[in-house]
Amino acid sequence: MTDALLLGRRALRExxxxxxxxxxxxxxxxxxxxxxxxxxxxxxPGKTTDFLHGQGYGAFQLPSSLxxxxxxxxxxxxxxxEIEGGxxxxxxxxxxxxxxxxxxxxxxxAAKGVLIATALVVVGLIFGISIxxxxxxxxxxxxxxxxxxxxxAGFMQLIALKTRSAAxxxxxxxxxxxxxxxxxxxxxxxxLTRPMEVAxxxxxxxxxMEGMRSLILQDLVWSAILKGFAVVAVAGALxxxxxxxxxxxxx
Amino acid sequence: MNEITTNGRRSATPAVRAEALVKHYTSRGETVEAVRGVDxxxxxxxxxGFLGPxxxxxxxxxxxxTTLLSITSGTAIxxxxxxxxxxxxxxxxxxxxxQEAGLDPRQTGRELLHLQARLFGLSAHDAAERTExxxxxxxxxxxxxxxxxxYSGGMKRRLDLATALVHAPExxxxxxxxxxxxxxxxxxxxxxxxxxxxxxTTVFLTTQYLEEADQLCDRxxxxxxGRIVRxxxxxxxxxxLRERLGLASDPTLDDVFLDATGRTxxxxxxxxxxxxx
Numbered sequence: 414m415t416d417a418l419l420l421g422r423r424a425l426r427e428x429x430x431x432x433x434x435x436x437x438x439x440x441x442x443x444x445x446x447x448x449x450x451x452x453x454x455x456x457x458p459g460k461t462t463d464f465l466h467g468q469g470y471g472a473f474q475l476p477s478s479l480x481x482x483x484x485x486x487x488x489x490x491x492x493x494x495e496i497e498g499g500x501x502x503x504x505x506x507x508x509x510x511x512x513x514x515x516x517x518x519x520x521x522x523a524a525k526g527v528l529i530a531t532a533l534v535v536v537g538l539i540f541g542i543s544i545x546x547x548x549x550x551x552x553x554x555x556x557x558x559x560x561x562x563x564x565x566a567g568f569m570q571l572i573a574l575k576t577r578s579a580a581x582x583x584x585x586x587x588x589x590x591x592x593x594x595x596x597x598x599x600x601x602x603x604x605l606t607r608p609m610e611v612a613x614x615x616x617x618x619x620x621x622m623e624g625m626r627s628l629i630l631q632d633l634v635w636s637a638i639l640k641g642f643a644v645v646a647v648a649g650a651l652x653x654x655x656x657x658x659x660x661x662x663x664x
Numbered sequence: 665m666n667e668i669t670t671n672g673r674r675s676a677t678p679a680v681r682a683e684a685l686v687k688h689y690t691s692r693g694e695t696v697e698a699v700r701g702v703d704x705x706x707x708x709x710x711x712x713g714f715l716g717p718x719x720x721x722x723x724x725x726x727x728x729x730t731t732l733l734s735i736t737s738g739t740a741i742x743x744x745x746x747x748x749x750x751x752x753x754x755x756x757x758x759x760x761x762x763q764e765a766g767l768d769p770r771q772t773g774r775e776l777l778h779l780q781a782r783l784f785g786l787s788a789h790d791a792a793e794r795t796e797x798x799x800x801x802x803x804x805x806x807x808x809x810x811x812x813x814x815y816s817g818g819m820k821r822r823l824d825l826a827t828a829l830v831h832a833p834e835x836x837x838x839x840x841x842x843x844x845x846x847x848x849x850x851x852x853x854x855x856x857x858x859x860x861x862x863x864x865t866t867v868f869l870t871t872q873y874l875e876e877a878d879q880l881c882d883r884x885x886x887x888x889x890g891r892i893v894r895x896x897x898x899x900x901x902x903x904x905l906r907e908r909l910g911l912a913s914d915p916t917l918d919d920v921f922l923d924a925t926g927r928t929x930x931x932x933x934x935x936x937x938x939x940x941x
Contacts, residue, residue: 416783419779419782419783420779420783423768423771423775423779426770426771426775427768427770427771430770430811431770495768498764498766498767498769499762499763499764499765499766499767500766500767500768501766502732502760502762502766503760503762503766503767503780503824503827504783505731505732506730506731506732506755506758506760507755507780507783507784508752508753508755508756508783508784508785509783664689664733664734
């Protein structure tokens with residue numbers, strides 16, 4: 414684990430030294446938050462819309478922005494750059510477990526996820542959104558977002574390791590858009606059309622989003638929160654297994 | 665059978681021993697035979713040159729010997745450990761500087777060396793001391809806290825060399841360490857390779873520069889089309905060619921290379937055409 418932490422610290426330095434790669438992960442989700450609220454806030458006024466639990470529409474939209482922020486996968490692009498530049502081989506030629514190379518990047522992704530999620534939620538708080546589940550809910554919200562960021566980055570790493578191509582990895586990250594939009598993104602699941610509701614029910618991202626939303630709009634609703642964390646745990650376990658297998662077989 | 669014999673330096677445990685080393689891989693549905701049964705023996709303490717034209721199998725062989733590529737068949741023992749079954753042990757005992765100077769451009773030279781030392785198990789304190797010693801060895805103290813992105817090609821090569829030395833390896837693999845460098849930087853790298861070797865490290869060097877091999881190597885092998893086609897000391901190989909062809913004067917290592925790989929000066933000139941304005 415020490416090796417993964419050492420490499421995680423390096424990847425974090427790398428992230429902090431490339432603000433041009435970090436800043437879009439903050440500003441694009443904020444942009445979507447502003448645009449989506451601007452488009453739909455009048456349709457769903459806070460005082461008369463039950464599913465908003467007394468908050469504005471921005472509170473309902475915040476989880477979409479958090480998920481978007483956690484789904485950029487820039488770490489995988491840094492990995493491709495490293496493969497192309499030869500540093501990846503330099504690391505593979507050290508006696509550390511090869512899994513530490515991918516785990517190191519995921520450690521950094523977790524730290525970056527906490528940082529970005531906190532920044533987004535703080536911006537939301539400034540503009541009147543409140544976290545109805547209190548301090549514990551705030552911590553859980555940040556943890557859920559950061560965990561999802563790790564899972565998504567891990568799947569992007571798989572594409573990077575398999576294709577060794579920046580273009581293919583970049584294209585791979587686009588998979589998130591159907592996953593994000595096949596969710597109760599604008600209204601709760603029960604208000605979706607039947608086909609959309611079925612699709613959203615099969616989409617694991619739905620449960621992460623609903624877990625986040627419950628933390629923002631309601632007190633601690635453990636059934637929703639645990640489903641969100643369960644999805645992250647299962648996807649995370651699969652992602653870790655595949656990453657370790659992929660790097661151990663990397664030739 | 666391409667067993668390379670030693671030149672009076674044979675020891676009980678060679679630094680590198682490969683037998684019938686083969687690498688096949690599949691590319692677009694076709695099987696490519698990159699290395700077709702290479703036998704090598706490199707004695708501890710020597711500088712061994714591994715030459716060959718582009719695509720001959722040099723880098724593939726080095727990547728197998730350094731655990732970076734799986735072996736299709738055959739065996740390889742490096743620094744006393746089996747590459748296939750004791751890969752971690754091999755990695756602890758070797759240093760690797762590959763064709764591309766494998767560096768993280770967003771770190772400083774000092775950070776990169778310190779991290780590399782930690783990954784080889786040194787404590788933070790020992791890693792810091794080792795980093796300073798290596799920065800001095802490759803004369804990069806003044807640039808140590810600058811981002812690697814701003815280093816010149818020669819500086820990057822020297823830093824790459826330093827990262828391969830953090831754990832004082834028994835065997836150092838250098839894959840075309842001077843490709844793309846200006847003559848002054850090339851001479852600096854040669855000096856450093858000599859210095860490293862004088863301290864007892866075995867050097868396994870691949871290069872396309874025959875003058876480099878002539879200057880640095882105690883012995884060398886030429887690989888072509890995945891097979892070893894010549895082996896011996898530079899002087900011995902030249903003498904053999906002179907005798908075989910009945911030449912009036914000593915041939916150069918270029919002549920040996922061309923003879924071994926079946927190429928001619930005309931064909932090589934035709935392969936690489938200089939473009940001028």
